[in-house]
Amino acid sequence: MDAVLLARIQFAATALYHYLFVPLSVGFGLVLAVLLTKAYKSGDPHDEALADFWVRLFTGTFAVGVATGITMEFSFGTNWADYSRFVGDIFGAPLAAEALFAFFLESSFLGILLFGKKKVGRKAYMVSGWLVWFGSCLSCLWIIIANSWMQTPAGYTVESTSAGSKAVLTDFFAAALNFSTLQRFCHVVLALLITGALVAIAVAAYYKLKGRNEEFGHKLLKTGFIIAVVCTVLMMPAAHQQAAEVAEQQPAKLAAMEGQWESGPAEMSFFGWVDEASGTTVTVGIPGLTSWLASGSFDTVYPGLNDFGPDYYTGNVNAIYQSYHIMLYMYGIVIIVLILSALVLAGKVKGKWALRIMLFGWLASLLAIEFGWLVAELGRQPWIVYGELLTADATSLAVTPVMLVITLLLFLVIYVMIYFFWLRASFRIIKKGPEAYLPANNDEEVQK
Amino acid sequence: MMTALGILWYVLICVLMIGYFVLDGFDLGVGVLYPFIAKDEKSKGVLRRAIGPVWDGNEVWLLTAGGALFAAFAPAYATSFSGFYLAIMLVLFGLILRAVSVEFRAHETSNLALWDALFFIGSLLPALLFGVAVGNVVEGLPLNANGDYTGSFFALLNPFALLCGVLGLVTMLTQGASWLSLKAELGSELRAKAAALRGKLSLVSVVVFLIVTVMFFAGVQPGASYEVGSMELGCAGAAIYLVAMCVMQFACKPENDKKDLVAHLLVSLSAAALIIVLGATLFPNLIPALDPALSINIANAASSDTALTAMTIIACIGVPIMLVYHVIVYRTFRGRIS
Numbered sequence A: 001m002d003a004v005l006l007a008r009i010q011f012a013a014t015a016l017y018h019y020l021f022v023p024l025s026v027g028f029g030l031v032l033a034v035l036l037t038k039a040y041k042s043g044d045p046h047d048e049a050l051a052d053f054w055v056r057l058f059t060g061t062f063a064v065g066v067a068t069g070i071t072m073e074f075s076f077g078t079n080w081a082d083y084s085r086f087v088g089d090i091f092g093a094p095l096a097a098e099a100l101f102a103f104f105l106e107s108s109f110l111g112i113l114l115f116g117k118k119k120v121g122r123k124a125y126m127v128s129g130w131l132v133w134f135g136s137c138l139s140c141l142w143i144i145i146a147n148s149w150m151q152t153p154a155g156y157t158v159e160s161t162s163a164g165s166k167a168v169l170t171d172f173f174a175a176a177l178n179f180s181t182l183q184r185f186c187h188v189v190l191a192l193l194i195t196g197a198l199v200a201i202a203v204a205a206y207y208k209l210k211g212r213n214e215e216f217g218h219k220l221l222k223t224g225f226i227i228a229v230v231c232t233v234l235m236m237p238a239a240h241q242q243a244a245e246v247a248e249q250q251p252a253k254l255a256a257m258e259g260q261w262e263s264g265p266a267e268m269s270f271f272g273w274v275d276e277a278s279g280t281t282v283t284v285g286i287p288g289l290t291s292w293l294a295s296g297s298f299d300t301v302y303p304g305l306n307d308f309g310p311d312y313y314t315g316n317v318n319a320i321y322q323s324y325h326i327m328l329y330m331y332g333i334v335i336i337v338l339i340l341s342a343l344v345l346a347g348k349v350k351g352k353w354a355l356r357i358m359l360f361g362w363l364a365s366l367l368a369i370e371f372g373w374l375v376a377e378l379g380r381q382p383w384i385v386y387g388e389l390l391t392a393d394a395t396s397l398a399v400t401p402v403m404l405v406i407t408l409l410l411f412l413v414i415y416v417m418i419y420f421f422w423l424r425a426s427f428r429i430i431k432k433g434p435e436a437y438l439p440a441n442n443d444e445e446v447q448k
Numbered sequence B: 001m002m003t004a005l006g007i008l009w010y011v012l013i014c015v016l017m018i019g020y021f022v023l024d025g026f027d028l029g030v031g032v033l034y035p036f037i038a039k040d041e042k043s044k045g046v047l048r049r050a051i052g053p054v055w056d057g058n059e060v061w062l063l064t065a066g067g068a069l070f071a072a073f074a075p076a077y078a079t080s081f082s083g084f085y086l087a088i089m090l091v092l093f094g095l096i097l098r099a100v101s102v103e104f105r106a107h108e109t110s111n112l113a114l115w116d117a118l119f120f121i122g123s124l125l126p127a128l129l130f131g132v133a134v135g136n137v138v139e140g141l142p143l144n145a146n147g148d149y150t151g152s153f154f155a156l157l158n159p160f161a162l163l164c165g166v167l168g169l170v171t172m173l174t175q176g177a178s179w180l181s182l183k184a185e186l187g188s189e190l191r192a193k194a195a196a197l198r199g200k201l202s203l204v205s206v207v208v209f210l211i212v213t214v215m216f217f218a219g220v221q222p223g224a225s226y227e228v229g230s231m232e233l234g235c236a237g238a239a240i241y242l243v244a245m246c247v248m249q250f251a252c253k254p255e256n257d258k259k260d261l262v263a264h265l266l267v268s269l270s271a272a273a274l275i276i277v278l279g280a281t282l283f284p285n286l287i288p289a290l291d292p293a294l295s296i297n298i299a300n301a302a303s304s305d306t307a308l309t310a311m312t313i314i315a316c317i318g319v320p321i322m323l324v325y326h327v328i329v330y331r332t333f334r335g336r337i338s
Helices: A003-042 A045-078 A081-115 A122-151 A172-177 A181-210 A214-249 A251-257 A289-295 A317-345 A352-358 A361-378 A401-432 A440-447 B004-037 B041-051 B055-072 B074-083 B085-105 B109-139 B159-183 B189-223 B231-251 B257-282 B305-332
Strands: A156-161 A164-169 A268-275 A280-286 A383-385 B285-287
Touching: A003 A045, A003 A122, A003 A181, A003 A214, A003 A361, A003 A401, A045 A081, A045 A122, A045 A214, A045 A401, A045 B055, A045 B074, A045 B085, A081 A122, A081 A164, A081 A172, A081 A383, A081 B055, A081 B074, A081 B305, A122 A172, A122 A181, A122 A383, A164 B305, A172 A181, A172 B305, A181 A214, A181 A317, A181 A352, A181 A361, A214 A251, A214 A289, A214 A317, A251 A317, A251 A361, A268 A289, A268 A317, A317 A352, A317 A361, A401 B085, B004 B041, B004 B055, B004 B109, B004 B159, B004 B189, B004 B257, B004 B305, B041 B159, B041 B189, B055 B074, B055 B085, B055 B305, B074 B085, B074 B285, B085 B109, B109 B159, B109 B189, B109 B257, B159 B189, B159 B257, B189 B231, B189 B257, B231 B257
Parallel strands: none
Antiparallel strands: A156 A164, A268 A280
């Protein structure tokens, strides 16, 4: 296999893996901050125990997210040296800023959350929770800035030097905001928050199913539900904005998302199959609906894949098409889970089946995010910096395919092991439950 | 052309490396000492709690330095990270395993030996390999016109580079021992052991430093493609290092626990001095090549003034805030662990 493909597989695998934890870290963070605030205000030992419980769940996940995130920062230099040489003037700054503004904030106050409960005041402890969450959002912002610049570059010129051409920054704010940062930031962060809140719902459903921790389960369900509903509703305009941005900035990506080969009004299909060899797509859907969503008119003409020369033809059309649609199906499942949660909260549904479905909402949300990223990244091929630098010209020439295979295997072994232990540790914390964090004298009362 | 901003960022990256070496150095050192100095569950717990609230933040200095190198001197970042590919990956796997072992140990009590082993290996790999990488840079690398490293992985494991690795490791061990003597309970066996080790390890560190220096002037420098950037500053750094280590040796006797903080500050100063020596030696090069025309230096690798100005503004806002976080955390967790 050639080095470019191996490097892409390695980046995709490590990034998708890292992203198994990012939504939980950022999403858990908001739940945590809310629970800490409740506990601070009420002073109720049950609220305190619930917050303590969530701190444990949060920190384990956060640690894995941080550890696997180092891979990503290193990977630009290790696997994508020519990319780094081309974009250093612009792309390095957000990474440095992320470490400076976000990582120090998160790591410092995470230390206080983990070890400082008896050392700082109650208010300072609660504020630490908010700061960790705020830090994780800042981290997202800088990474989205970096990624968005790769998707829709702005605020730069390309200069040729003795060592090849490179992008040179001309306007910091134009580069940072470019054409898609804000839309993509809203889209991504809302998705992360929904996922975290759905875990709270799943944990609550588990306790209700087991018929234990009724009070804790109910509190957790309410907190998770409110966050998830607000974010899921906000997601609709956010996703719309993002789609409109893609239609405008990366029409080839939009064409691949709907498998549209000829120019014309863009369909919104419910399902379908793309045959790339013959250049056809079989779909069931509503003609023109995507045009309406992106532009407000059913008749707006968007170019088809055949209109793009080889320079912008993305390839992997079926993969992009299916990923995009899986993302939408998963969003549908999230909405179903939220409706069930509302019915359970209101006491309208008493059956265990609803609770069982609620156990899996977070998985649907996580899958939606992973497939969404596949659409975003596959959809900009063959470019690594859209319109400026080809992925094929971006790798490290000093790194051989053999090295890539060795490290890919090592990643596989280590990452599978980490996932196994993370899952087991998290399940243990959940099984032990919030009551384990109650002051000893309350133990008996709760166990009844 | 070498710009003032380029020089400023060369200095700032050295400062970030100092921050990393001084801070993460001690917790990596504690991780390597862990199986040797803590035999029972109680003292192991003290070791973990001594670094528990701070190690993560200390490690962020590495990410900041890496990010800053990417932003300010992208060719140096690209060449070093891709050239040292397998070594960097080992460092990375070390850092990952270390992070998860610290976290999982609390919940996975059935695998304590596994987590302890991973914590040790995960600390040892970075503590050793950073120095090896620096040694190779000081020797100069075989690069091609694109800036790619053309040598093999095993060529990186040469005597001078390995000795530099040992110097980095022993210095971190000294930092680790002195941090432990500062954090362990007064009168405890652990504090006594750590303080005794602090003295011995600092001596080893000085001896290794002297051998590295002799090897540099006798073997590396005569064949090197570059001149030592600033002999005066290099000598000053070396002097600071030696004086700090010697003062620590004579003024901070292991049995005197009132001097533990002073000892740790002196050890930290000597670690910082090593980075000064490094920066002064290489200046204005970042990665000297065997063919001097291909060397990566401030003039040919610095980002544009627009980018460096933006970075400078970011640093002016971010660094003071980040220092406040450190003050908060280190103040919150000051004092010995009982």
